Amino acid sequence: MKTVLWATLTANGNYAQSTPENPPKQEALDDFAAHAKAAGNFIVGRRTFEQMQAPGRVSQEELANADGPFAGMDIVVISNSIHDIPGVTVVRSPQEALNYLLHKGHQTALISGGADIHNSFLNQGLVDEVIFNVAPVLEGKGLNLLIDQNNYGYKQVQLLDCKPLGGEVVQLRYAIDR
Numbered sequence: 001m002k003t004v005l006w007a008t009l010t011a012n013g014n015y016a017q018s019t020p021e022n023p024p025k026q027e028a029l030d031d032f033a034a035h036a037k038a039a040g041n042f043i044v045g046r047r048t049f050e051q052m053q054a055p056g057r058v059s060q061e062e063l064a065n066a067d068g069p070f071a072g073m074d075i076v077v078i079s080n081s082i083h084d085i086p087g088v089t090v091v092r093s094p095q096e097a098l099n100y101l102l103h104k105g106h107q108t109a110l111i112s113g114g115a116d117i118h119n120s121f122l123n124q125g126l127v128d129e130v131i132f133n134v135a136p137v138l139e140g141k142g143l144n145l146l147i148d149q150n151n152y153g154y155k156q157v158q159l160l161d162c163k164p165l166g167g168e169v170v171q172l173r174y175a176i177d178r
């Protein structure tokens with residue numbers, strides 16, 4: 001099973017945070033929905049999952065709605081504090097999330113954030129491909145994606161694709177050798 005990390009970056013390379021002043025671009029959200037539909041799943045951290053369910057975002061009903069954008073999708077929430085959320089699968093670790101999706105027969109696992117989850121997968125060397133959507137915004141102090149949170153180091157990656165998504169968002173896709 002291939003693991004794909006999908007993330008939005010700011011134009012100055014930060015890990016983009018979704019806030020009322022900096023909402024995600026529709027083009028990036030549409031791209032996420034397309035990748036999630038193609039994979040048939042996505043993995044998300046407990047805090048991002050809660051953020052997705054904030055007023056005006058995706059409701060519990062939409063997640064369960066047979067006609068909605070996430071219909072029939074395996075949604076996996078990683079949490080150590082919550083044990084059960086209706087309509088989704090809750091697991092305790094990145095590896096447990098991958099084991100679950102592998103067992104369900106998925107070809108691709110889509111890792112959709114947030115920062116802790118993305119960094120956990122990167123730190124544990126569990127990512128085959130990264131998709132970065134670069135949004136047209138600069139940010140001050142922010143979050144970062146790191147392959148190692150304690151040490152300096154580099155990992156060469158191979159550029160697979162680079163394309164504009166519209167709305168001034170540019171998508172970069174890289175393969176990571178494991």
Ligand SMILES: NC(=O)c1ccc[n+]([C@@H]2O[C@H](COP(=O)([O-])OP(=O)(O)OC[C@H]3O[C@@H](n4cnc5c(N)ncnc54)[C@H](OP(=O)(O)O)[C@@H]3O)[C@@H](O)[C@H]2O)c1
Nearest residue numbers: 007008017018045046047048079080081113114115116117
């Ligand atoms: N740039 C992007 O593409 C993107 C995508 C999504 C979200 N975001 C942004 O990211 C931010 C939220 O990220 P976040 O780091 O605060 O939260 P998060 O990664 O969504 O969720 C963190 C929670 O996930 C669980 N968790 C994380 N790592 C774990 C591990 N290794 N093992 C077990 N459980 C683990 C813990 O849940 P418990 O506390 O329940 O144990 C932890 O509190 C927001 O600003 C959001 O807008 C950005």
